[in-house]
Each structure stands twice: as C-alpha cells, then as structure tokens.
Amino acid sequence: MRLLKARSQVVCIGLVGADNAGKTTFLALLYALLRQGQAIPGYRFAGSCTLPGWEAIASSLTFREDRTDIQFPPHTSRSTGRDEGRVPGLLHLVLRPDDAPAAVLDVVFTDAPGEWFTNWVVRHEADAAAGARWVYQQSRAFLLFADRERLTGSQRGPARGELMDLADRLKHGLGTRPLGLMWTKADLPNERPQFLEDISQHLQHDAARHYREFEVSVELSGAAQWHPQVLASVAWLLDTLRRESGTPPPVPVPAATEQDLFLLRRQIIC
Amino acid sequence: MAHQLLILGGPHVGKTHYVGQLYLRLTDKRRAAQYALQMTVPPTDLTAINHIIQRLREGRSAGHTPSGFNEVISFTVADRQGQQVALTFPDYAGEQVQSLVRNYLIPPRWQEMISQANEWLLFIRPDEIKPLEDVTNRSRSHLVEQRPRAKEALAQGELSAPAFYIELLQMLR
Numbered sequence A: 001m002r003l004l005k006a007r008s009q010v011v012c013i014g015l016v017g018a019d020n021a022g023k024t025t026f027l028a029l030l031y032a033l034l035r036q037g038q039a040i041p042g043y044r045f046a047g048s049c050t051l052p053g054w055e056a057i058a059s060s061l062t063f064r065e066d067r068t069d070i071q072f073p074p075h076t077s078r079s080t081g082r083d084e085g086r087v088p089g090l091l092h093l094v095l096r097p098d099d100a101p102a103a104v105l106d107v108v109f110t111d112a113p114g115e116w117f118t119n120w121v122v123r124h125e126a127d128a129a130a131g132a133r134w135v136y137q138q139s140r141a142f143l144l145f146a147d148r149e150r151l152t153g154s155q156r157g158p159a160r161g162e163l164m165d166l167a168d169r170l171k172h173g174l175g176t177r178p179l180g181l182m183w184t185k186a187d188l189p190n191e192r193p194q195f196l197e198d199i200s201q202h203l204q205h206d207a208a209r210h211y212r213e214f215e216v217s218v219e220l221s222g223a224a225q226w227h228p229q230v231l232a233s234v235a236w237l238l239d240t241l242r243r244e245s246g247t248p249p250p251v252p253v254p255a256a257t258e259q260d261l262f263l264l265r266r267q268i269i270c
Numbered sequence B: 001m002a003h004q005l006l007i008l009g010g011p012h013v014g015k016t017h018y019v020g021q022l023y024l025r026l027t028d029k030r031r032a033a034q035y036a037l038q039m040t041v042p043p044t045d046l047t048a049i050n051h052i053i054q055r056l057r058e059g060r061s062a063g064h065t066p067s068g069f070n071e072v073i074s075f076t077v078a079d080r081q082g083q084q085v086a087l088t089f090p091d092y093a094g095e096q097v098q099s100l101v102r103n104y105l106i107p108p109r110w111q112e113m114i115s116q117a118n119e120w121l122l123f124i125r126p127d128e129i130k131p132l133e134d135v136t137n138r139s140r141s142h143l144v145e146q147r148p149r150a151k152e153a154l155a156q157g158e159l160s161a162p163a164f165y166i167e168l169l170q171m172l173r
C-alpha cells in the first residue's frame, strides 16, 4: 500500500450490499471480462497486486476440463484474519486512462461480507460495524447492490426495507462521491416490475449528486446486455471521480493493518 | 561489448531449440552472406544444446531436454561492421520460472540473471495454452453451489495462463 501511495492516485471503490446480493460475483465477472481482453471503457488494464485474489474469486466462474459446471464464488467470510471484522478483502487493479496514458490509476475494490452493512445500519458505532465504517470512510465511490431475486421473492418486504435503509445511510455524508446502484441477477424473471420501479423511484428521489443504475448478470444468454454494464459501471465511477475531484486524495491506511489488506495471500506482492 | 540475453519461459516452450537453431545458423558458412551476424568466437561448452544440434542436423527435432544444471552458453558474434557482441544464454529448467510465480520469490541466482540481462525474450507457446472457458464465453449449464470445491481451487492458488504471464512480468519488472 505504501508503494501504491507513493507512485500514484489510489481510488477505493466500496461495494455495499446485503449478504448474497451478488457483490463477490460482480467482482469475479469484472475480472473474468478483463482476463478475456475486454476493457473498462476509457481505461487500459495495466496490472494488479492481487492477481491470486482475483483468480480465486473468478475460479468459481471458470470451467475446468474435469467438470462442466461452474460454482459461484465462495461466501465472503466475516473474518479476515488478524484484524478480524475491521478491514475488508481488497482487490486491486492498475489502470491507465486512455486520455492520459502516462497516468497510473490504482483502483481498489472492497469485498466485505453483507453482515457488516446490516450491523452498520442498525447502529453506526457498533463494534460489528467497524469494517463497514472503514469502507464508508475510505471509499471514493460506491456500488450499492440490489438483489433482484430477493426483491421479487417472498422476502421482498424486508429486503426493500434493508436496501432503502442502506441507501439512506450511504447518502448521509456522501458528499460528491458517486453512487451506482447495481441490480444483480438480471437473468431471473422479473415478476414484480412495479415493485422494483417503486424502489428505483424512491432511490432517485433526493438521490446522490452522482447517481446511476446498472443491471448485471453472469448469464451468457444476456451477456451482450449485462456484461458490458459491469465494465461500464466502473468506468462511470472513475470518469465521475476524475471530473469531480481531479486528483483524489490517497487512502490513508492504518499501519497496523497493512499486512491484512489484500485478499487471500494477505501480503502485498507489488 | 557483452550482451546477456535472457530467454524467459516455462518448460517445453522451445527455449533450448531456439538457441540450437541460432547456433546452427550462425555457424553455417555457406549461408553466412544471408545473415547480418556471424559467429566469431564459438561456445566453449556446448553441453546444453549438443543433443539438439545433432538432431537438428539430421533434420529432426529433439525431444524436450530436461535441464537442471543451470548451464550457460556463451559465444561472440560480429555484425557486418565488425562490431563484436558477446552473447550469453543461461539454460535452465523451465520449471524454475513456474516456481518463481508460484512461490512469489525470486532466488538470488535469478535476481542476478534478471538484473544482468540486457534483453529479455519471453517465450510463449500458444498451442499449449488452452482457451479459457468461463462465464464470458460459455453458458453455465448446471449451476451448482459447491463452496468446498471452490475453496479447494482457492487454496491451491492456481493461476490461469494470462494471470501467470502478467504476474511473471510484474515480478521481474
């Protein structure tokens, strides 16, 4: 991290959403697309300090010779080692903007368990919300995940409540930081379009200064429609940030946690 | 002028055959006029490529030559202006390159080779890289949740080919 800070701008993107909403799958799909040579529009892939972490989450969306099925990424666990529950898993990308090829942009995505945010909404200062507070403070941009499966199922009432509480909590003190809403599992049949439309209306009402919605799914049958939105959402966050602030301030990383920041290998390999 | 050329690549990508082919061309007096470079000082130790050049002379390729001896082939070539260049090719077992990435560790001998080299030639053998099949190009026919099995892959820390080459270049940078 210290190395990253020394050489460039670090942009932390916070992934926020209930458990099972599709956050880790979103990251896995993002990496799988980059790995196949697709680009985040306007940005060129230029490396990563957390390739094993990306590979591990994407391995569940990768076919192997010895089997024909895929698996979703393993459940993001509540504990992350020494700093248990305080620092999320982080996945890193180096990007070069097409309009400034000499510039290096370090982008860090947070992958935290949904429980952190649930706790955070109930009580901001709760011990169990330390990780959520970290994500909220460090992130320069957010993606809020809306689980279309749950929001159209039998638990849609509580699911809607949770999502809206979380959105309200995020908006409080958001400032100019962009907030993207990610409708996940877009492949599943939408039996309650009106219900979802109402949620969208609510979220757009007194929305964040920079707000946009995206629809994603891993399903190949709708890949032309859904996969590009994975890349586009990241591009939109970065474009907005760069327009808004020019040079975002670096992420201040507490020294004691540096070792624990990176997913899996828990060491900085840049 | 001394030049060290480091050929990088995993096992079985044709590193040793490349040096053997280069040697045969540079020593081929009949065709010397075609080439911009000529060998002026031949290698004093041909061990690493001896078997391969014998086979290539028969018009055949040799099998894979396992090497664990970290042999070095050195010779001097001159261009048409008479400019001499001493070339050194370390020959090593390609598995070493794999373990650099696997262990995230560059042993001192490799540190030395990397920093001493004036040029790197990265060898990739496309026909041995299987196309990656994932959700970006294949439909998930059966969707099963098998978290324990995903964890297994995770613990093994296996990298796909693109990730392997990116990581290799990042480590050597």
Ligand SMILES: Nc1nc2c(ncn2[C@@H]2O[C@H](COP(=O)(O)OP(=O)(O)O)[C@@H](O)[C@H]2O)c(=O)[nH]1
Binding pocket: A017, A018, A019, A020, A021, A022, A023, A024, A025, A026, A072, A073, A074, A075, A076, A114, A145, A184, A185, A186, A187, A188, A216, A217, A218, A219, B145
């Ligand atoms: N049908 C469908 N299911 C999905 C999709 N993405 C995720 N899921 C399901 O949602 C579950 C949770 O996803 P995950 O990414 O682990 O959620 P997280 O807890 O927010 O990280 C997975 O196990 C899948 O069953 C999608 O695009 N389509």
Ligand SMILES: Nc1nc2c(ncn2[C@@H]2O[C@H](COP(=O)(O)OP(=O)(O)O)[C@@H](O)[C@H]2O)c(=O)[nH]1
Binding pocket: B009, B010, B011, B012, B013, B014, B015, B016, B017, B018, B061, B062, B063, B064, B065, B094
């Ligand atoms: N078809 C083909 N095979 C090659 C070529 N170069 C090398 N090989 C084969 O690839 C294998 C590995 O070659 P080798 O030089 O030992 O690879 P190394 O392990 O990278 O040193 C051998 O079986 C060679 O016969 C080539 O240009 N074409």
Ligand SMILES: [Mg+2]
Binding pocket: A023, A024, A025, A074, A075, A076, A111, A112, A113
């Ligand atoms: Mg997760």
Ligand SMILES: [Mg+2]
Binding pocket: B015, B016, B017, B065, B066, B067, B091, B092, B093, B094
């Ligand atoms: Mg060899």
